[in-house]
Amino acid sequence: MSTISIIGTGGMAAAIGGLAAKAGHTVEVTSRDAVKARTLAAQIGAGATTGAFGAAPAGDIVILAVPYSAVLDVVKQYGEGLAGKVLVDITNPVASDHTSFVTPGDSFGAKEITKAAPADA
Template sequence: MKIAILGTGNMGAAFAAELAATHEVSIGSRDPAKAAALADTIGAGTVGGGIAAAVKLSDVVILALPFAAVSDALKQTGDLSGKVLIDISNPLTADFQGLSIGHLTSAAEEIQAWAPTAKVVKGFNTIFAQLVAAENRKTQPLQVFVAADDETAKQTAMALASSISFQAVDAGPLKNARFLEPVGAMNIQFGFFLGKGPVVAPVWLGL
């Protein structure tokens, strides 16, 4: 796949490093020099630059950004028509103790409204950056819950997750992001406020 990763923080860097071995990866940032430096560090044909340039090279775009930064980033993407846009965010309050939106909408649904020509998918919002690398989850397979209204986009995101050794779980339509985002927030509670560290993730078991 041709994948653009928007963001150079912990999540963006983790995804770029893990995906570069098997996909064509471009990194986009409001600071093109920072994206280029990260791409040089990763190697494996990864390129980095501005947001619009990265998106233009891609079929799939991973929004590795805080939800509060997504709206501004989307203003810089250029044409998103037909592109699969994977939202990995949780719309957290500044103190990480709650969600800024929810119940009647979700971050993913808001992003779909901001980018109506894209095919928005919710996924990876329950995975910490430390667990993106397959080598850090050898002892326990982890699930990625994937919600989308467009079936082809959903299958693309699930195939991407499977390509880096996650178990992709169909989580239904995009509105189910209203449920997935609170799960992501609870995972943050476990990881950072209840002492388990950023190496935990929810798994849905069938017995």
């Protein structure tokens, strides 16, 4: 089993965290709001823990469960703390009217995240 860290405490973090714990993985929740992180960890149960936002996550797998508009800054804030981690991008880099992508025409969300993350993430 793996240790999976989730950045964010919204609907997707709750859904993925719950399923990961149910499957027997260890879950760590981190958020810019420590109270929300503790609340979600308690909701997930199964020994889920919380980590300090911006500090190196405990998990080797890190789910980026924040809006695309925030994810590049979040990844930069974690910086070398994400070195060697498997980053899972679930973001939807689309405009609010859902008619276009917000990424450069020759790129895509995960590619932009890769550029912001440590080289070996």
